[in-house]
Structure formats: structure tokens, C-alpha cells
Amino acid sequence: MAKTDTTHTGSPIAEKKPGSSAEKSSSLKKFFVDSLKDIHYAEEAIIEALTKMQEAATTEELKDAFEDHQLQTKKHVSRLQKVFGLIGEKPEKKKCEAIEGIIKEGEEIIKSTKEGSMTRDAALIIAAQKVEHYEIASYGGLVQLAITLGHDKAAELLERTLEEEEDTDYNLTEIAETHINLDAEQED
């Protein structure tokens, strides 16, 4: 019998059971898991990039900020691994082209600014904030998806990381505005 009946009324919202096995193979669940793999890859790449950014930074203040966030980022990775466990998935990674591009841009900034200059720090802060904003967008979406899919504990963990990314973004703005940008403005 040909399936000519294309009715779209077959999936009433009322059937949605958060966390039930019914959603396990859904497209949204698959997208959620893929997005987790994406940010898992990104976090690992960020740990590496932060070492280079730390070495390249001019001021101790910014070096320290990068070091602190690197430690935090390592926690983000282990938190993600917990999230994979909570939803019964393997903690895999999927190449994230976006973060590769953002990190590459950061490397270009290091090449194109003078070592020991405040301009380098001003530029590195913006590069780091681009990383944070990618993470904020990703975790913001992941928290919402986790809630929708009924993974409350996972949502809680993702939310904690989201808050740390937001704090980092805020701290970087503070560092830039207190003196780095002004000092950079005085340079040739």
C-alpha cells in the first residue's frame, strides 16, 4: 500500500515525555549529541590555544586571566564528559570548524602585533572574547536543548559552564577597559 497519506497530525505535543526512551533516537536528541561533540572538540582546542595566548600576552594581568581560564576550561571538558555519561553517550569529539577559525584568527593577531606591546594585549582580549562568545552561544543552546529533552542534571552542568564563560567574557572587558586599551592607544 503506497503511503500517500501525508498527514502531519501524528505527533501530538502531549506525547512528549521528557527523558523517556521515546526521545532517545529523535532528530533533536541526535543534534544535541552532535552539538556536545562539537563543543567537546572546541574546549580541547581552547586549552591548547590558551597556552599560546598566555605566552604571547604582554601583561601579567592578562597572562593570569588566560591561565585561570585554562584551568576552568579543563573543568569544562570533564563536566562535558559527565554530561555524555548522564545521557548515555560516549564522550566523542567532532571537528569544530568555527573554533578552528577563531583560534586561527588569534594566531594571526599574535603574528601581526609587536611582542611586549599593549596593542597585542588589547587585540588578544578581543580574540579571546570571540572564543567566549562562541562558547556562550553553544552552551546557551545546549542548556535549552537539555531542558527540552528532559535531561535536567545535564542542563544544570551545562548551565554552570555557561555562567563561567559569561564571567570570563565580563572579566576580559574589565581588563581591557581598566587600562590596557588606554595604554595601547598611547603606543605608536
Ligand SMILES: [Fe+2]
Ligand atoms: Fe569553556
Ligand SMILES: [Fe+2]
Ligand atoms: Fe571559555
